Amino acid sequence: MTEKQDNGFNNLETINWQYQPDSSLSALPWGPHRLPVKLALDDALSISLEKSGTGYLYRREDQSGSVEKLVQAGKGEIYLCPVEPFHHPARISQYLLLKFDQPVLLEPRKSLKFYLTAPLEIAVVFTRKRIDETVLDVFSFLKPKLSLYGTVKNGLVCRYWQSSIHESIPHLNPLAEGVLQLKISNSGNRWADVRQVVFSAQAMKIYYNAQLVAMQATMKINNELTAETTFIDEPLKTGMRKAPKQFSARLLSLPGRMVMEEGY
């Protein structure tokens, strides 16, 4: 549910957003928001940009503390958008490992489509009359965890997330988790016992609308040990917007297709 309040004294517009699992009408406060503004998100986190001198003071407050930044800019707006979950902890992982709650057994030459959940981070973007943009901050409602995929010698450090398997789109807090539609195809000659899937960070294609953040991906099982994963660059529902990528050049050089060589 979104509520707007206008404090007439300093023109600070306050937007309260609460996640309500049963309501499909609680539009997400993506923005753009005119400044100054304060967003109170799900009682857990608040962000604000208030006038300070000739610029603005950006402040984010959550249970772990607060972050403050001085933004020296003229008129502008901010908007929120979902981004790949690799900023916290920073510069450690370039892969996402989704561990299934229960294994999926798939017979040879068959495919299966289902829904998983994936962790998200939210970027706060300052935009100046659509001329240019800069990311002020990236935050997450989730506690990040890491895991190793593969061996200690050659393995990959991955952002870890455990997900249930859903037959339809699950109800989620869209500022915390996104929906991932996964199609697994077993092109091998034996049954496949799938317990996890690993994706390259570079390949993530995130789409969002007022109610949902979603991705589509495929996993092609080649044999008993290897599988290939990649994201599909299409929205899950019509009218969804594509989230901008928040990557350094270092990450952009990674291949989009991930080959899982250490089992699945």
Next chain:
Amino acid sequence: MFEWSEQTIYGTVTWFNLLSAVLIFLGSLLFSKLVSIQLRRSLKDKLSKEHLGMLIKVVSYGIMIIAILWIMPIVGLEPSGLMVAGGIVALAVGFASQSIIGNLISGLFLMGERPVKIGDLVEISGNLGTVEDIQIISTAIRTLDGLYIRIPNETVFTSSITNFSANPVRRFELAISISYEDDADKAIAIIKDLAAEHPLILVNPPPQVFVDALGDSSVDLIARFWSPTSEWYNVKMELLWKIKVAIEAEGIEIPLPQQVLRSASEKKAKKADLPDSIT
């Protein structure tokens, strides 16, 4: 038409010889440049930047040395004559440059083996630090207290190297002691919960926390955690104190070393208290 080219400049060297020498030199220069570009293109994904740089230098200098040896007889200089004339000098220089050649060859072998790369945290012949530069003759490391150490490649090659950055993750261990009166299972659960909360402790390989020894004054626990190689030391520094605070908050005591002393009279008195059938 080209009679001028047959005119001698000095000795038997003609203008044609001199022109040929210049053309060979410039051609070799161009050839070495082309080889360098081709090497850089074809090996940029296979070799690290510093190793590729070294390889290109060696190949370029090699081409130019061959070119100079080729040019020398054309311009009237006999390399064999020079070698004989400079034999004694060469011998002296050879002895003097023995270690340099050794370091150079070791540098080439290190390029092939690649036990360390720039930015790795390593221990080489007792020096712990981050590799700053790998040259053909020596390797430079910056110790953790900021000192610059240049180690000859022969030393690097012949000594044992511990590379702390070779693998993406590493394990570290913390020792925690609790008193005999406290519940070790509860302490283990608290430590595992802390590990599960910490973003930089890996889910897989899983943390291990167990009773390692029944000590003189305490029950000794060992906690083993895996963390990204770049982060393990910060996590280790942070976690031990967090564990201490968390287990003490749950009423678990970290005991001081202690000894229970019993006097002989106390023993006698205890014996006297026992029923006759037992004594």
